[in-house]
Amino acid sequence: MLEMELELQILWAAVTAYVLAGIVAVVGVVLGKKPERSVLALMLAGLSLQTISIGLRWDRLGHGPFITMFEILCSNVWSLMTAYILAYWRIRRIRATAAVVMPIMFIMLGWLMVAHPGEGHYPPTYNTPWLYIHIGLGKVFLGAVLVAVGLSCIILMRHAGLGRQRLAQLPASPQLDELAFRCMAIGLIFHTLMLIAGAIWAQDAWGRYWAWDPLETWAFITWLTVAFTIHARLAYRLSPPVHAGLILAVFVTAFLTFFGVPFVSVAPHQGAV
Amino acid sequence: MLSVVKEERAARRAAGARLLRLAASLRLTLALIALLGFGVAFAYLREDARTWPLVVPLILLAFNLLAAVLTNGVFRRQTALLVFHLALIVLLLLVAAGRLSYLTGYVGVTEGVPFDGTLAESQRGPLHAGDIAQVRFVNKGFSIDYAPGLQRGATRNAVAWSEGNGRWHEEMIGDQTPLVLSGYRFYTTFNKGFALTFLWRDAHGNDFLGSVQLPPYPLKEYSQAAAWSPPGSTLSIWVMLDIDEVLLDPAEHTSFRLPERYKLIVRIGDDRHELRPGDSLQTAEGTLEFEGLRNWMGYRVFYDWTLPWLLAACAVAVASLGAHFWLKFSARPWDA
Ligand code: HEM
Numbered sequence: 001m002l003e004m005e006l007e008l009q010i011l012w013a014a015v016t017a018y019v020l021a022g023i024v025a026v027v028g029v030v031l032g033k034k035p036e037r038s039v040l041a042l043m044l045a046g047l048s049l050q051t052i053s054i055g056l057r058w059d060r061l062g063h064g065p066f067i068t069m070f071e072i073l074c075s076n077v078w079s080l081m082t083a084y085i086l087a088y089w090r091i092r093r094i095r096a097t098a099a100v101v102m103p104i105m106f107i108m109l110g111w112l113m114v115a116h117p118g119e120g121h122y123p124p125t126y127n128t129p130w131l132y133i134h135i136g137l138g139k140v141f142l143g144a145v146l147v148a149v150g151l152s153c154i155i156l157m158r159h160a161g162l163g164r165q166r167l168a169q170l171p172a173s174p175q176l177d178e179l180a181f182r183c184m185a186i187g188l189i190f191h192t193l194m195l196i197a198g199a200i201w202a203q204d205a206w207g208r209y210w211a212w213d214p215l216e217t218w219a220f221i222t223w224l225t226v227a228f229t230i231h232a233r234l235a236y237r238l239s240p241p242v243h244a245g246l247i248l249a250v251f252v253t254a255f256l257t258f259f260g261v262p263f264v265s266v267a268p269h270q271g272a273v
Numbered sequence: 274m275l276s277v278v279k280e281e282r283a284a285r286r287a288a289g290a291r292l293l294r295l296a297a298s299l300r301l302t303l304a305l306i307a308l309l310g311f312g313v314a315f316a317y318l319r320e321d322a323r324t325w326p327l328v329v330p331l332i333l334l335a336f337n338l339l340a341a342v343l344t345n346g347v348f349r350r351q352t353a354l355l356v357f358h359l360a361l362i363v364l365l366l367l368v369a370a371g372r373l374s375y376l377t378g379y380v381g382v383t384e385g386v387p388f389d390g391t392l393a394e395s396q397r398g399p400l401h402a403g404d405i406a407q408v409r410f411v412n413k414g415f416s417i418d419y420a421p422g423l424q425r426g427a428t429r430n431a432v433a434w435s436e437g438n439g440r441w442h443e444e445m446i447g448d449q450t451p452l453v454l455s456g457y458r459f460y461t462t463f464n465k466g467f468a469l470t471f472l473w474r475d476a477h478g479n480d481f482l483g484s485v486q487l488p489p490y491p492l493k494e495y496s497q498a499a500a501w502s503p504p505g506s507t508l509s510i511w512v513m514l515d516i517d518e519v520l521l522d523p524a525e526h527t528s529f530r531l532p533e534r535y536k537l538i539v540r541i542g543d544d545r546h547e548l549r550p551g552d553s554l555q556t557a558e559g560t561l562e563f564e565g566l567r568n569w570m571g572y573r574v575f576y577d578w579t580l581p582w583l584l585a586a587c588a589v590a591v592a593s594l595g596a597h598f599w600l601k602f603s604a605r606p607w608d609a
Contacts, residue, residue: 091607121420121422121424123425124425124426124427124428124448125448125449127427127448127449128449179607182598182602182607185598185602186598188594189591189594189595189598192587192590192591192594193591196584196587196591199587200584203580204449204450204451205448205449206460206573207377207451207458207460207573207574207575208377208575209580209583212313212316212317212323214317217313217314217317220313221310221313221314224306224309224310224313225310227306228303228306228307228310231299231302231303231306232303234299235298235299235300235302235303236300
């Protein structure tokens, strides 16, 4: 019990660092300043603390954070932050997107704080490297889409006339659009890989590679929304705001798939009986 | 005259080409992808309508894509993109072939009693050509540990089969590892339980050794009963295993095991008997001897010859998709 207290305290410290990073990023954009180093430092501090918290829990339970809603949310916050920090660090010109990406993260952080941190049953079918491969690939997909969402929100805000001057430090919308498209392309590759790895695992574990269980169904629909977005951009030469809207739709579908379906349907896709 | 025919032909060809280009439209692709999405959602909501909402959009998409491959110059200039889309078609064809020739089924196999090629339930595609009737193997027993709260741990099941030349192979299967024989894959399931073995001697003095599987344990802990008729007889025999101990204590770390303290209750018509291992019972049509208890394991059976090809097509699809985007994006820098 004491151990769990410590893990949670470190996690709340991490959440605090993330929230501060978000606030500094928003205030920076509003005031037309560039507090980029502070934002990066705070995000990195949050990520380090969260890594320690996850590591402690992993060591205590003997398995990774993939079972309960609390664990799924926590590990996804971790991977999304990792993906976003990477993009933030490597692509300097889009750093102001932190002012929209971090508030999106707040939703997950808030949910994480009310999720029950107790432990779940680790089913025998999870004892395989495919668990890490499948989940890891999904996390890269979601991370790539998150970066695309950050860019899309900037495009949409500009289009709506929101904070035009404040957002002027970012590249022009067509460039953001191209970058968002590249993120979606990476997302498509990793989502495809995730589906393949999941099918291999399902064949090993349950003797069928695909059975349209709720998570499989929604993951396939998410894959279709990505294919749809990519083709729509080609077929109709979409303007950046429309493309951005489609990217948000993909994100919402993916979000519901990752966090909504396990929430409403616990029986399939785990073989925990 | 000749020129009129030529013109007619040219006109027809032009109309055909126009039709093909229409069929290849990227806007049609969009509509069809959306249709497939709705089809998937529909099939998910209505389990009895699993086929057509998926098959119709998929076939239309395949034609749309073939038309595009034939007419759209993009595919001639971008080989990786072409390979990716063709891999999608190959995947579709393989899945279709798999659906035509698959088999899925279920069978419970008592420890030490060879699987005789008969499945308890099965579904197969119309073109299934495998020969499950020839498949044999022996379940040599299994072990399953339970954590407190009856949380099932790993399943380890020893199985043995003969290669035909008399050489026997033994293998440990379970959770992630099926037994694969002649393309049939046998997966252990969480269905397992106790089986009663009997020796039945009919009126002519013929002996039959057989086993009766009781409902799964611990799933059906409180209904460990079964009814059956011995071979060649009209008797209906009802048996119940009355276990007089706690086998799997939810408060402890335990393992699946056979009960040691139990009674077998046998009812034939209005007669009730209690049997222990070695006891026999004289009936109107023969003698029933209760040999003892064994385990049985439920196996999920799956046959689909397309599996390795599906994997290969997936690998080609992802590699070509990656190559396409790599070529496309490396032409211009990322922070342009
Ligand atoms: C089945 C009907 C399909 C047709 C007719 C079709 C057609 C096309 C065409 C013609 C292009 C090239 C467009 C251009 O560069 O101007 C294209 C690009 C592409 N398609 Fe498809 N496609 C189909 C299905 C799919 C599906 C199901 C996916 C799955 C995700 C997909 C993924 C892609 C990708 C990733 C590109 C490259 C986009 C780019 O480089 O910008 N396609 N498709």
